[in-house]
Amino acid sequence: MEDNVVSWPRQNFSRRSLVVGGALGLTSAAGVTAALRPEPARAAAGATRKVTIYAEALPGGLFGYGLAPGKATVPGPVLEMWEGDTLEITLVNTTDQRLSIHPHGVDYSTDSDGSPFNASFNKPGETRTYVWRSREMFAAEGRRFMPGSAGYWHYHDHAMGTEHGTGGVAKGLYGALVVRRRGDILPEKQFTVVFNDMMINNRMAPNTPMFEANLGQRVEWLAIGHGGTFHTFHLHAHRWADNRTGMLEGPADPSQVIDNKDLNPGSSFGFQVLAGEGVGPGAWMYHCHVQFHSDGGMAGIFLVRNADGSMPPGAEEAIHRFQGHVHTAQHG
Numbered sequence: 001m002e003d004n005v006v007s008w009p010r011q012n013f014s015r016r017s018l019v020v021g022g023a024l025g026l027t028s029a030a031g032v033t034a035a036l037r038p039e040p041a042r043a044a045a046g047a048t049r050k051v052t053i054y055a056e057a058l059p060g061g062l063f064g065y066g067l068a069p070g071k072a073t074v075p076g077p078v079l080e081m082w083e084g085d086t087l088e089i090t091l092v093n094t095t096d097q098r099l100s101i102h103p104h105g106v107d108y109s110t111d112s113d114g115s116p117f118n119a120s121f122n123k124p125g126e127t128r129t130y131v132w133r134s135r136e137m138f139a140a141e142g143r144r145f146m147p148g149s150a151g152y153w154h155y156h157d158h159a160m161g162t163e164h165g166t167g168g169v170a171k172g173l174y175g176a177l178v179v180r181r182r183g184d185i186l187p188e189k190q191f192t193v194v195f196n197d198m199m200i201n202n203r204m205a206p207n208t209p210m211f212e213a214n215l216g217q218r219v220e221w222l223a224i225g226h227g228g229t230f231h232t233f234h235l236h237a238h239r240w241a242d243n244r245t246g247m248l249e250g251p252a253d254p255s256q257v258i259d260n261k262d263l264n265p266g267s268s269f270g271f272q273v274l275a276g277e278g279v280g281p282g283a284w285m286y287h288c289h290v291q292f293h294s295d296g297g298m299a300g301i302f303l304v305r306n307a308d309g310s311m312p313p314g315a316e317e318a319i320h321r322f323q324g325h326v327h328t329a330q331h332g
């Protein structure tokens with residue numbers, strides 16, 4: 001597939017995923033992501049990590065966030081925190097538009113809210129710092145527990161275009177935010193899927209991202225909803241537990257196991273699967289299960305290659321059919 005507007009995760013995954021503050025040393029064959037993660041700080045106090053993010057105009061009227069000048073993508077980079085840590089974001093607005101960065105799921109003060117109502121946004125060309133805090137679960141009075149911040153969250157612009165600042169989301173200013181609990185299992189690959197109006201990552205089939213993994217690789221899906229339409233996310237041939245991690249915690253874990261989940265504006269979830277586990281390699285679909293949305297272009301391919309990275313039988317043909325290079329006899 002061409003790459004004429006933005007970069008896809010499969011192509012520059014190593015740049016798009018970052019546990020903030022980690023040393024950017026590339027090591028091991030175990031996967032780039034793991035190499036980018038710092039050891040979790042053992043922290044009563046929690047560590048403060050800093051990252052600079054560049055908001056940029058992209059071809060086609062889109063906008064994106066990136067970790068370096070000229071590297072903005074749709075979606076933006078995956079941002080990760082360890083529960084208890086603080087993330088300090090320096091947002092550089094290289095555009096001529098008002099914009100911001102607004103997180104879900106973490107703690108922040110009004111001046112890091114990112115909304116026009118709190119006057120916390122970057123003016124055109126302005127650089128501004130936003131602080132996101134997270135906390136661990138703790139026991140509270142009355143035999144209750146206060147929730148920690150761990151979860152599959154997301155971030156987005158909240159200032160562009162309109163009084164409520166909805167213009168940036170429509171044009172690609174969004175990304176995944178993962179807050180991990182210490183002890184969580186780390187993935188080898190991450191795929192961000194954003195259902196935004198009738199598009200996936202502001203693309204329509206057959207130009208939707210094709211995500212790739214080798215058989216057995218631990219893959220983390222980060223699903224986010226935006227826009228003005230309700231959707232359902234479905235992944236073929238894989239299933240997950242409908243809980244925080246997507247994994248059953250034990251034989252008595254009551255979580256429902258699912259392969260389809262509502263993905264509505266503002267909501268997000270994530271889960272890990274082992275690519276092709278129990279079903280083998282192949283070109284598996286992911287798509288919105290609202291049928292006319294799927295027909296309208298909200299579909300893509302999860303290509304599970306053989307364990308050695310080679311193409312499994314039939315996958316090339318399936319991809320060609322998806323891309324529309326079909327012989328007419330195909331539907332006969």
Ligand SMILES: [Cu+2]
Pocket residue numbers: 195230231232288289290293294298
């Ligand atoms: Cu839909």
